[in-house]
Amino acid sequence: MPGRNKMAAPVPSAAIIQPVPPEMAFRLLNHGPTVLVTTSCDDRTNVMAAAWNMPLDFNPPKIAIVIDKKTYTRELMEASGTFAINVPCRTQADIVVKVGASSGRELLGKRPGDKFAAFNLPSFAASQIEAPLLQGCVAWLECRIIPEPHMQQMYDLFIAEIIAAYADSRVFSNGRWHFDGYDDLRTLHHVSGGFFFTPGDALTTSPG
């Protein structure tokens, strides 16, 4: 599946992007970052912002995420049964806002292409699913939906298993985020209206 629907961008260096063991995957979302959801089905792709996500289980790792019924992302998610979570960083704040404020479905009506093309977002191939992964992010989770029709319909809530996970090893390794020296790669935590926090001081408590 590499190539199709993907920008002609080089795959980032394997020395930087490292697999995250399944039992550590929850730690990519544990501190509450806003994420970008990427989807693909047949020749259609899309990307949207989603602040409402959380880990749901350790191993096999699962997540829960809220995806509104009216989104194009949801249409492609439900058609493919898969999606990717991309964890964006500080330098991508403008992208997150643009992607969150626009509809892939509306863009399609106005011009050919998709949000990746419209906003010039380079991507690379996922390992297990069709959805493209967004370059410049700091973590990626490839997800397969566990169908729960009642939750999807009633609460716009999707449950998914994380079937592969990766992180930029400059800021995540050995199951831990470490942003010191990489301010531009700090994760984004949306409050509202394009206003974000990035992680600041790290605290380590001693038990007892």
Next chain:
Amino acid sequence: MPGRNKMAAPVPSAAIIQPVPPEMAFRLLNHGPTVLVTTSCDDRTNVMAAAWNMPLDFNPPKIAIVIDKKTYTRELMEASGTFAINVPCRTQADIVVKVGASSGRELLGKRPGDKFAAFNLPSFAASQIEAPLLQGCVAWLECRIIPEPHMQQMYDLFIAEIIAAYADSRVFSNGRWHFDGYDDLRTLHHVSGGFFFTPGDALTTSPG
């Protein structure tokens, strides 16, 4: 219901703790803080830490939260149908770790009282529910469980409506967190093993 099961602590100044309008309540959790869940049923109370929580709807506001089957908190939550989410701050990191590393059920077996007494945690009365609210936190959400037995059993996932919300107006007002000048009141974002981030730089993006 004020008084019963509550520590004899004074209610913090109403000048600091302000109600949060229902449609703004999601913003208390939008940036991904770790929370403390408090519960009460009859003469039993408990408190536990929960990193896995997220907003689920705007108005009426709803949240989703993961509560393990083996916890005493879950027993009291299911018996009462209600619980409170308390958003702790930097000065409470040790409390979060202690509360997260201990079981209310085990404490009960060892000595009389509960975690509030064991860890000397002053609380005050909620407005709508039995669960005590923890002093020194920066936000409080009083929640009523929306029964979803399958999700509770299968994924330890609870859906609840936020029936009242409050925040410390020094750091949250007009629907926005603003921690400048109040470093001790910054929220806690758990990575793992007693390692937390606090919110750092705030970014405001301009649309377009």
